[in-house]
Amino acid sequence: MRFLRAHAATTRELGARLEADHGLTMSDYDVLIQLYFAEGHAMRRVDIARQVLLTASGITRLLDGLERCGLVAKKACASDARVSYAVLTEEGVRKVEAARDTHLADVEELFGSQFSPEERVQLGELLGRLPLAHTAEQCET
Amino acid sequence: MRFLRAHAATTRELGARLEADHGLTMSDYDVLIQLYFAEGHAMRRVDIARQVLLTASGITRLLDGLERCGLVAKKACASDARVSYAVLTEEGVRKVEAARDTHLADVEELFGSQFSPEERVQLGELLGRLPLAHTAEQCET
DNA sequence: GACGTATACTTGAGGACGCAATCAACTATA
């Protein structure tokens, strides 16, 4: 129960701030960050979906939005005509860097500040045991 | 990050099973359980909203659905004409009890089984520190 | 005892996202 409630309350507040400060949803931000740390700021859509725990269709629509905002662009793949990469634009990079600062501060305030350094690693370890099904690991934050 | 991913993966799977086995969403179940443990199996809608971390309007619509299924009923309040209680019906009680068994087993399998008894209390303690804003506590599971 | 404010609930509009179906393109087998 605590897990559910804590998640709902925390993400709601975090999402509201992100929206207010940068006009991004948590999912938007999540995808942008993945791209930011990807090689060449580009990723295949399937891989984004797997990282972010959305379905492929969710990614398509989410990227549509980010493209309309000029934050990402499509790029064809030379070796496989089926895949289209999502690439961060110049503006997208700037946006991520701007959003990251305030978002990390928000996370720290609402989440991190509740725990000591040891508790953080412990919490991470415990939660890390949960089966993520078919998701890769990796990540900062 | 782990917190977010763990939540997404776990609730998705849990929700899918609940839907498959009983035709309930997690929110449905959540509300039904709150009612089940409430005095007289009845609660004011505002209080449900606060417990469950949905907005009042979300509760209205969710209860609409549960009413159509015959699981809950409305009841007026004698002392305050504004409030309408949501009450579990006979069938609702049966439904909760049926769903509860399989759901608790699912939770145990996907979540609880990853942790020792001590780790459970610790995890609960850590997550309990997060600010739930304007939410009451109480609960089993 | 009328008036302003707060509270309980509902409703309309819209957004986010999943599922299932579909298409196109790649890969493997014959």
Place this chain on the structure above:
DNA sequence: TATAGTTGATTGCGTCCTCAAGTATACGTC
């Protein structure tokens, strides 16, 4: 090179849920 199966991406449709606005009732104050 025809055939079958797989995979990446998109789209139609439906559901859940939020926000903002609206209605009805309660309550405090002068």
